[in-house]
Amino acid sequence: MxxxxxxxxxxxxxxxxxxxxxxxxxxxxxxxxxxxxxxxxxxxxxxxxxxxxxxxxxxxxxxxxxxxxxxxxxxxxxxxxxxxxxxxxxxxxxxxxxxxxxxxxxxxxxxxxxxxxxxxxxxxxxxxxxxxxxxxxxxxxxxxxxxxxxxxxxxxxxxxxxxxxxxxxxxxxxxxxxxxxxxxxxxxxxxxxxxxxxxxxxxxxxxxxxxxxxxxxxxxxxxxxxxxxxxxxxxGKELTAFTAGAGNRSGNPRETLVEAKNLSAGLRVRDVSLSIGKGEIAGLAGLLGSGRTETARLIYGIDRRDGGTVLVAGKATAYNEPVDAIAAGCGFVSEDRKVEGIVPDMSVRENMTLAILPRLQKSGIVDRAAQKAIVDKYIKALGIKCASPEQPIRELSGGNQQKVLLARWLCMNPRLLIIDEPTRGIDVGAKAEILNLLRSLADDGLSVLMISSELEELIAVADHVTVLSDGRSVAHLSADELSEDRLMTAMAHQSKAVA
Ligand SMILES: Nc1ncnc2c1ncn2[C@@H]1O[C@H](COP(=O)(O)OP(=O)(O)OP(=O)(O)O)[C@@H](O)[C@H]1O
Ligand SMILES: [Mg+2]
Missing domain, CATH: 3.40.50.300 (P-loop containing nucleotide triphosphate hydrolases)
Structure with missing residues (x-):
């Protein structure tokens, strides 16, 4: 031994x-x-x-x-x-x-x-x-x-x-x-x-x-x-399955919230078009290096685009900085959550409500009751394991810290949430719960752009998926067309043709 x-x-x-x-x-x-x-x-x-x-x-x-x-x-x-x-x-x-x-x-x-x-x-x-x-x-x-x-x-x-x-x-x-x-x-x-x-x-x-x-x-x-x-x-129990399927399997068109056309930036994004309806979960799939994260960053205005247009609710946007996007009601949960955004010595409560503090303040004083209600709600909804909301976030387990950061964006009530690898670092039990939560928020009107390497996850919750390959959108699959086979074929398609 x-x-x-x-x-x-x-x-x-x-x-x-x-x-x-x-x-x-x-x-x-x-x-x-x-x-x-x-x-x-x-x-x-x-x-x-x-x-x-x-x-x-x-x-x-x-x-x-x-x-x-x-x-x-x-x-x-x-x-x-x-x-x-x-x-x-x-x-x-x-x-x-x-x-x-x-x-x-x-x-x-x-x-x-x-x-x-x-x-x-x-x-x-x-x-x-x-x-x-x-x-x-x-x-x-x-x-x-x-x-x-x-x-x-x-x-x-x-x-x-x-x-x-x-x-x-x-x-x-x-x-x-x-x-x-x-x-x-x-x-x-x-x-x-x-x-x-x-x-x-x-x-x-x-x-x-x-x-x-x-x-x-x-x-x-x-x-x-x-x-x-x-x-x-x-x-210690059976796995909760995804209880919710995609919301718009009927295929009836929805009001469009985001319409991105012919986006390009350097060599990473060459020609990407996609749209996200109100209350829809749009998936973004592709192999590594296909330009998924880069596309999301362009839509959000973290990086500058060389060409193409982004319309949000029919209006052309030119988010030059993430603050513009935040002001327009868009949230971005990056894949680098572990190193991004955690203030280790602050409590779970403070970390979670950091971004909405201005809204919680009246004449410079934080409305404690409103803050507590929000914090309690998300601790419950995401199953965050902590001794109390006052516990410093550094004392939480890795996965639970991630959930707090996800809650930080959710509690802003954004109309668009871009989320890169939503279940990374999250255990298999909590994973289904988080996807179910995203689905039910979408059913209440939230639009989501979800980047995921886990095809199962996309198939389970997305209303439609845009597949990228080599910086180009090469396929748009609707909910009833989604299967691992079709996604993989689309993901591999273009890169083979190019090679
Ligand atoms: N320094 C600390 N002070 C107080 N509580 C702590 C401290 N370190 C860990 N804990 C608590 O111990 C429990 C176990 O945490 P641990 O980090 O070992 O979980 P884990 O199994 O690694 O989870 P994950 O999959 O999320 O990484 C958690 O409830 C956590 O809040
Ligand atoms: Mg751990």
């Missing part, structure tokens, strides 16, 4: 978070760790690595009692951790980030040339060809995540822990990561893999540990548990 954690208890300020939780891992084993948002996965990991202290329980690592007093200590002992919140130095270079705290030295000074060369070599293994001397903040979420992973796996660890490593990665990057995990395994290194994407767990993991409400409720070989059984164990 490489690692054994038994009967771990942990409370924060009197609130019990872990109760007799356990985790056992053999050398070279790839262990899945799964549970709902707030189940205690990240906390269990932080206790192992010495980021938090446990109240009770035993930990043995490589046959010895382990009581790491700091993350540095667990690292030295052979445990590398890639945390859910990327905790790298954004202003430092990529190379510095990979070797932070263990820089190659020459005559007591950091050997920059060697450090950069080593960093380049490491990243080549991850098929990443970037300028390692540029600051990390210059790169997108996926690249930053890959750098964090590269840092983790180059520490000669016996155990590598990855807390939701794939949430910002695309399919190709996930494939590279899986190769890395296989290579680690071949070297006898074990991995703990935390993810809400069940397919990934089945693809890469040998065994699975399931947590529910701070307890370990199952530990078994991956091949011995079916998906349905797994979800039931994790939720």
């Amino acid at each position: 490489l690692l054994s954690m038994t009967a771990i208890d942990k409370s924060f300020g009197g609130v019990r978070v872990l109760t007799e939780a356990s985790l056992e891992i053999e050398p070279a084993e790839v262990m899945a760790l799964i549970g709902q948002n707030g189940a205690g996965k990240s906390t269990l990991i932080k206790i192992l690595t010495g980021a938090y202290f446990r109240d009770n329980g035993d930990i043995t690592f490589e046959g010895k009692q382990a009581n790491f007093q700091s993350t540095a200590e667990s690292q030295t002992a052979g445990i590398a951790t890639i945390y859910q919140e990327i905790n790298l130095a954004q202003h430092r270079s990529v190379a510095e980030n990979i070797f932070l705290g263990r820089e190659p030295k020459k005559f007591c000074l950091v050997d920059r040339n060697k450090m950069c060369a080593d960093a380049r070599a490491v990243l080549t293994r991850f098929k990443l060809d970037i300028d390692v001397e540029r600051p990390l903040e210059d790169f997108g979420a996926a690249t930053r995540q890959m750098v964090a992973i590269a840092r983790g796996v180059t520490q000669n660890a016996r155990l590598v822990i990855m807390d939701e490593p794939t949430s910002s990665l695309d399919e190709r990057e996930v494939a590279v990561l899986f190769e890395t995990i296989h290579a680690l395994k071949a070297d006898g290194v074990a991995t703990v893999f935390i993810s809400h994407r069940l397919d990934e767990l089945y693809a890469i993991c040998d065994r699975i540990t399931v947590m529910r409400d701070g307890r370990t409720v199952a530990a078994t070989a991956m091949k011995d548990i079916s998906k349905v059984e797994l979800v039931r164990t994790m939720l």
Whole structure:
């Protein structure tokens, strides 16, 4: 046995978070760790690595009692951790980030040339060809995540822990990561893999540990548990299915809210047209690099367009900045929610109502009762797990922080909500609930532009889907034409023709 954690208890300020939780891992084993948002996965990991202290329980690592007093200590002992919140130095270079705290030295000074060369070599293994001397903040979420992973796996660890490593990665990057995990395994290194994407767990993991409400409720070989059984164990009940289908399956035309025609910007968006009706959920599908996020940013006015028109409620818009779009009643929930917009020390209440504070104020005084009503409503509607609305948001689990940010936009009552990957980082149970909520808001008149890589999700809630390929809209599918096959064919179509 490489690692054994038994009967771990942990409370924060009197609130019990872990109760007799356990985790056992053999050398070279790839262990899945799964549970709902707030189940205690990240906390269990932080206790192992010495980021938090446990109240009770035993930990043995490589046959010895382990009581790491700091993350540095667990690292030295052979445990590398890639945390859910990327905790790298954004202003430092990529190379510095990979070797932070263990820089190659020459005559007591950091050997920059060697450090950069080593960093380049490491990243080549991850098929990443970037300028390692540029600051990390210059790169997108996926690249930053890959750098964090590269840092983790180059520490000669016996155990590598990855807390939701794939949430910002695309399919190709996930494939590279899986190769890395296989290579680690071949070297006898074990991995703990935390993810809400069940397919990934089945693809890469040998065994699975399931947590529910701070307890370990199952530990078994991956091949011995079916998906349905797994979800039931994790939720402690059957999965709530999507209760709502798309609202406008009748095909009767609706009043158009947004009409975008022939949008173009640089090479990323060449010719995209789409429309969104009032009360409709319009899907935007496409492979990575097809221009989905870029199209949404053009509509919202985050980026300038070179050509094309956007009409909102019949009026030409020229949003030059997001504030214009916000003033016009449009919200944008970006895919980078984890790093964007959270004010860690502020409470759940404050974080949620940040954007509507002007509206809640009368002669400079916040209407507390109105604020409380809104906060309570969304905590309930999204199933946000927190001790109270006054809890600092940094104390919430990753998935629950995401829900608070989603609520921040929803409580503005926008007429258009653009949402990039709405269920990223959200557990399978809460996912259906969030999609149902979006559907019912649409039925009340909200228009939604939803970008999603999960075809199932689009098929379940979208009234129609625009498929992009290579910066062009190549297909518009109505609700009754939607199927995974048709979407995939449309997504692949144009790129093949071009290649
Ligand atoms: N520092 C803290 N202070 C108070 N409560 C905390 C703290 N850290 C975690 N918690 C609470 O512990 C519970 C478990 O959180 P944890 O982050 O371990 O969940 P998780 O399983 O990783 O969820 P997710 O899938 O959303 O990442 C949550 O209810 C959270 O609010
Ligand atoms: Mg977590």
